[in-house]
Amino acid sequence: MTKNEISGLLAITISSIYIFATLRLPETAMGDNVGPKLFPLLAGCLAFLCGLILLIKDKKLDKSKKEIFHLGLREQKDLYVKIALTICLGIAYGFVLVPLGYVISTAIFMLCITRLINGKRWLENLLISLTFPVITYIVFAILLGLSLPRGLLSFLPF
Amino acid sequence: METIFHNLSIGLDAALTLTNITWVFIGGLMGTIIGMLPGLGPATGVAILIPISYGMNPTTALITMAAIYYGAMFGGSRASIMINTPGDASAIVSCFDGYPMTKNGEAGKALAISAIASFIGGIIGMIFLIFLTMPVANAALKFGPAEMFSLMIFALTATVTLSQGNMLKGFIAMAFGFMLSTIGIDPPTGILRFTFVPELQDSIDFLVAMIGLYAVAEVFKNYGNLETHYSIDSKTIGRVWVPWEDFKKTIKPILRSSPLGFLIGVLPGMGGTVATFVSYALEKTLSKNPEKFGKGAIEGLAAPEAANNASSCGAFVPLLTLGIPGSGTTAVMLGALMMLGVRPGPILFQMHPEIAWGVIASMIIGNIMLVLINLPLAVPLVQLLKIPQRIMLPLILGMAFMGTYFLNYSSFDFILVSVFALAGYLFWKLEIPIPPLVLALILGGTTEQSFRNAMTISGNDVMFFLEKPISLTLLLLAALSVAFSLYKQKRAAAKS
Amino acid sequence: MKGSFKKMLALVLISAFVLSVAGLASAAWKPTRPIEIVAPAGPGGGWDTLARVVKKALEEEKLVDQPIIVTNMPGGGGATGWTYLKGKKGKGEYLAVNSSLILLNNLLGKSKLTFKDFTVLANLQAEWETIAVKSDAPYSDLKSFFEALKANPGDMPIGVGPTLGNDDHIQFLMLAKKYGVDPATVKFVVYPETAAGQIPALLGGHIKAITISLGETLEQVKAGNLKLLGISSPERLNILPDVPTYKEQGVDLVFPHWRGIMAAPGLSEEQIAFWNETLKKMVESKTWKESLKNLGWDQFYQNADEYKAYLEDQEKEIKDLLSKVGLIK
Numbered sequence: 001m002t003k004n005e006i007s008g009l010l011a012i013t014i015s016s017i018y019i020f021a022t023l024r025l026p027e028t029a030m031g032d033n034v035g036p037k038l039f040p041l042l043a044g045c046l047a048f049l050c051g052l053i054l055l056i057k058d059k060k061l062d063k064s065k066k067e068i069f070h071l072g073l074r075e076q077k078d079l080y081v082k083i084a085l086t087i088c089l090g091i092a093y094g095f096v097l098v099p100l101g102y103v104i105s106t107a108i109f110m111l112c113i114t115r116l117i118n119g120k121r122w123l124e125n126l127l128i129s130l131t132f133p134v135i136t137y138i139v140f141a142i143l144l145g146l147s148l149p150r151g152l153l154s155f156l157p158f
Numbered sequence: 159m160e161t162i163f164h165n166l167s168i169g170l171d172a173a174l175t176l177t178n179i180t181w182v183f184i185g186g187l188m189g190t191i192i193g194m195l196p197g198l199g200p201a202t203g204v205a206i207l208i209p210i211s212y213g214m215n216p217t218t219a220l221i222t223m224a225a226i227y228y229g230a231m232f233g234g235s236r237a238s239i240m241i242n243t244p245g246d247a248s249a250i251v252s253c254f255d256g257y258p259m260t261k262n263g264e265a266g267k268a269l270a271i272s273a274i275a276s277f278i279g280g281i282i283g284m285i286f287l288i289f290l291t292m293p294v295a296n297a298a299l300k301f302g303p304a305e306m307f308s309l310m311i312f313a314l315t316a317t318v319t320l321s322q323g324n325m326l327k328g329f330i331a332m333a334f335g336f337m338l339s340t341i342g343i344d345p346p347t348g349i350l351r352f353t354f355v356p357e358l359q360d361s362i363d364f365l366v367a368m369i370g371l372y373a374v375a376e377v378f379k380n381y382g383n384l385e386t387h388y389s390i391d392s393k394t395i396g397r398v399w400v401p402w403e404d405f406k407k408t409i410k411p412i413l414r415s416s417p418l419g420f421l422i423g424v425l426p427g428m429g430g431t432v433a434t435f436v437s438y439a440l441e442k443t444l445s446k447n448p449e450k451f452g453k454g455a456i457e458g459l460a461a462p463e464a465a466n467n468a469s470s471c472g473a474f475v476p477l478l479t480l481g482i483p484g485s486g487t488t489a490v491m492l493g494a495l496m497m498l499g500v501r502p503g504p505i506l507f508q509m510h511p512e513i514a515w516g517v518i519a520s521m522i523i524g525n526i527m528l529v530l531i532n533l534p535l536a537v538p539l540v541q542l543l544k545i546p547q548r549i550m551l552p553l554i555l556g557m558a559f560m561g562t563y564f565l566n567y568s569s570f571d572f573i574l575v576s577v578f579a580l581a582g583y584l585f586w587k588l589e590i591p592i593p594p595l596v597l598a599l600i601l602g603g604t605t606e607q608s609f610r611n612a613m614t615i616s617g618n619d620v621m622f623f624l625e626k627p628i629s630l631t632l633l634l635l636a637a638l639s640v641a642f643s644l645y646k647q648k649r650a651a652a653k654s
Numbered sequence: 655m656k657g658s659f660k661k662m663l664a665l666v667l668i669s670a671f672v673l674s675v676a677g678l679a680s681a682a683w684k685p686t687r688p689i690e691i692v693a694p695a696g697p698g699g700g701w702d703t704l705a706r707v708v709k710k711a712l713e714e715e716k717l718v719d720q721p722i723i724v725t726n727m728p729g730g731g732g733a734t735g736w737t738y739l740k741g742k743k744g745k746g747e748y749l750a751v752n753s754s755l756i757l758l759n760n761l762l763g764k765s766k767l768t769f770k771d772f773t774v775l776a777n778l779q780a781e782w783e784t785i786a787v788k789s790d791a792p793y794s795d796l797k798s799f800f801e802a803l804k805a806n807p808g809d810m811p812i813g814v815g816p817t818l819g820n821d822d823h824i825q826f827l828m829l830a831k832k833y834g835v836d837p838a839t840v841k842f843v844v845y846p847e848t849a850a851g852q853i854p855a856l857l858g859g860h861i862k863a864i865t866i867s868l869g870e871t872l873e874q875v876k877a878g879n880l881k882l883l884g885i886s887s888p889e890r891l892n893i894l895p896d897v898p899t900y901k902e903q904g905v906d907l908v909f910p911h912w913r914g915i916m917a918a919p920g921l922s923e924e925q926i927a928f929w930n931e932t933l934k935k936m937v938e939s940k941t942w943k944e945s946l947k948n949l950g951w952d953q954f955y956q957n958a959d960e961y962k963a964y965l966e967d968q969e970k971e972i973k974d975l976l977s978k979v980g981l982i983k
Binding site: 003004006007010011014015018021022025026032033034035036039040043044046047050051053054057069071076079082083086087090091093094095097098102106109110113114117118119124128132133136140146147148149 | 326327329330332333334336337340344346347349351352374377378381382384548549551552553555556559560563564567569570571572573575576577579580583587588589590605606609610613614618
Binding site: 298299301302303343345346347356357359360426476480481482483502503504505506566568610611614615617 | 725726727728729731733734762764808811816817818819841842843844845846847849850851853854855857858859860861872873874876877879
């Protein structure tokens with residue numbers, strides 16, 4: 001498949017689900033006469049139509065002209081593993097931020113991330129993952145008064 | 159005329175005290191640094207300062223806030239140019255040509271022209287603000303829901319046409335943006351749309367999407383070449399300046415973009431983002447070598463920078479004349495002013511001329527000060543590019559997540575950022591343009607609401623959009639821009 | 655099994671700790687850790703401003719020994735921040751600001767939380783509602799306005815924000831009802847950005863009237879751009895001696911948009927007593943009164959008991975109202 005065909009399929013799939021969800025929105029007693037469904041329907045149809053045209057346009061192309069697209073999951077396994085791990089770490093970071101507090105959870109997150117990106121240069125990694133949360137916490141939470149979760153350290157007066 | 163100069167001198171008198179100038183400097187510097195962090199833009203910058211401003215007199219407080227505002231805007235484009243990570247929505251367009259310039263080894267030149275173009279845009283915007291506030295404010299009142307809707311459609315189609323050769327994908331990205339913008343509580347009816355988890359009730363913050371799609375996705379793109387760093391010519395580092403022949407190319411774009419930016423900035427809720435996109439599209443259309451845009455064309459960086467700064471002056475028009483904030487930042491400033499016992503409004507100029515004109519004067523001073531801060535600051539900034547990617551990328555990630563938290567104080571947004579980052583990487587691989595998605599996500603709410611309001615007022619008559627002259631013109635412009643791009647595409651295809 | 659054992663153990667430990675602390679501290683309770691005020695909204699709005707004004711007054715008047723931190727937790731029309739507070743059971747250092755939205759959201763089915771899930775402490779301030787038209791509009795009072803609306807609702811779009819079903823919308827529906835206008839015929843144009851969208855639209859003639867809280871219109875009224883058809887306060891206000899109340903015009907309606915403060919659920923008598931006394935001192939302080947004056951807010955103080963009774967009363971009243979105007983069944 002070409003990039004256009006994949007994009008077309010992506011648009012058709014997402015917009016179909018979206019249009020389906022739109023049609024299932026509840027009716028309302030209170031509101032304006034246009035209602036909450038029309039605009040989402042228009043947006044969904046736009047994506048669907050453009051996706052369809054994109055798909056058909058490239059389907060018509062000669063086989064020889066097609067540039068087959070592949071992600072290269074196997075050849076660049078390293079790269080995709082790193083991306084997947086970063087995403088998982090980001091999500092996990094979101095879950096532990098409030099219970100552990102900003103400083104502790106950020107230090108752990110940064111330690112994992114530096115290990116992922118910077119490899120086994122542990123001294124550098126430790127230095128970054130300890131100084132970053134402490135300095136940002138001092139600057140933003142203490143000096144500038146923005147609220148950051150304090151979590152396990154909430155017994156401290158700052 | 160004379161009264162204007164008299165008033166301006168009152169303003170300058172009020173603004174030009176040693177305390178105030180010190181605060182302009184501190185505010186400008188703080189703003190620049192805050193603006194460079196992903197997600198932390200002018201609005202957050204000003205909000206951060208509110209507690210500090212409690213003890214100040216109103217003029218000093220306002221001046222400091224204006225300086226932070228400007229500083230954050232300058233800072234936002236620094237990050238766009240250097241690491242392809244816009245600090246704020248209005249800095250997205252600065253990535254288009256600013257980052258390619260950095261990759262071409264012209265980071266110093268790019269930083270310099272962005273500061274200079276911003277400065278000129280700010281000064282032109284200021285002149286407009288001084289002389290045209292009243293007529294422009296009255297003209298802006300003519301903008302009802304129909305005009306607003308048509309303007310959105312025009313700005314969006316102009317952005318789609320930027321993704322040339324790929325307009326269908328541009329429209330798909332735009333539709334995705336609209337779809338994302340409908341997630342959350344529907345204001346008129348109060349029903350929940352597409353909220354699978356309660357955290358989505360307050361809709362997706364476009365800045366969260368931006369941090370994911372740009373900042374974090376950019377980190378992913380760099381995972382492939384961790385050991386390299388930017389090719390920095392040691393000669394270009396020292397020279398943070400623009401040669402005359404390059405500057406010449408940017409004069410006309412700057413002079414066109416500044417008034418345009420100002421006028422768009424006046425319209426409530428529009429702000430710098432639309433101004434930057436429209437001015438970029440305009441310059442690309444007018445340019446003799448549009449193919450250079452996106453590959454490091456200096457005028458492609460200068461135009462949106464000028465438009466953005468001019469639009470920030472425009473945003474002050476509704477604040478100073480109606481007491482109504484025209485942008486997120488001026489909304490925060492309004493809140494801060496009220497805490498200090500000043501209520502901006504139609505009679506602010508009569509009641510507190512020293513404050514109203516002090517703001518204007520302080521914006522002039524702030525602009526000058528920021529160029530003075532930013533040109534020398536560019537030298538150490540460019541040196542930052544020497545930090546190897548393997549150290550830089552974790553720091554960018556840390557900043558990105560911290561910036562995300564400050565947006566809504568919600569750790570749920572971390573999950574959204576991660577998902578958007580994956581989408582951004584995938585879109586990049588598939589060559590689906592990101593800007594139409596982000597812009598449609600930003601403007602989606604207003605677009606839908608003005609569409610529905612226009613329909614309510616007209617009693618469900620679609621012709622309403624064509625009966626109003628301004629609205630009709632904008633819709634025709636939108637259609638023309640699509641037709642023109644199609645024509646150019648056809649011609650390019652015929653040639654090859 | 656394991657989880658519940660841990661919980662048990664935690665409970666035992668906590669109660670032992672609480673008992674020992676309570677024993678040491680005897681009857682009078684005082685905050686022992688930093689005080690957190692939750693503003694269940696982003697910076698800049700009414701809730702955030704109130705939280706910061708409270709912090710400022712308590713700190714500057716030295717009414718508490720512990721530092722005060724304001725936490726912004728926007729989401730779900732207050733639900734996110736209030737849910738967080740609900741989880742701090744029995745801890746007297748956690749407060750949150752609230753308003754009539756805590757009643758409205760629950761009654762309209764948008765949220766399950768009610769004031770009964772918390773320890774209410776005090777009502778603090780109020781803003782009044784109004785109906786504004788352009789100063790050259792041909793109506794001088796509610797009666798002439800609503801008669802025109804009744805005659806020709808299609809030509810008179812009404813601006814409301816940020817959403818339907820809020821205080822502004824409800825007061826208009828109530829007035830419409832009293833003047834015999836069918837709410838279903840009124841064209842409501844919604845401005846999610848509130849005053850920032852409504853006032854230019856009104857001045858530009860795109861809509862004919864707005865229903866809004868008083869403070870947002872004051873500057874326009876002073877400048878002669880807008881005129882007010884009435885105020886929802888019980889008596890005329892000093893700042894606007896010429897604007898009659900709804901009551902004077904024969905509509906039995908007093909409608910405050912109030913904001914107050916509450917604490918985590920399950921506070922002890924001693925904790926409530928501490929806050930009752932502290933907040934009472936606060937609302938009488940100079941810092942507090944000055945801030946209120948600057949913001950154009952009215953004092954609307956009720957202590958914990960009065961506030962609780964008021965909330966129960968209001969809940970009934972609003973529920974009755976909402977079903978009358980057809981927003982709930």
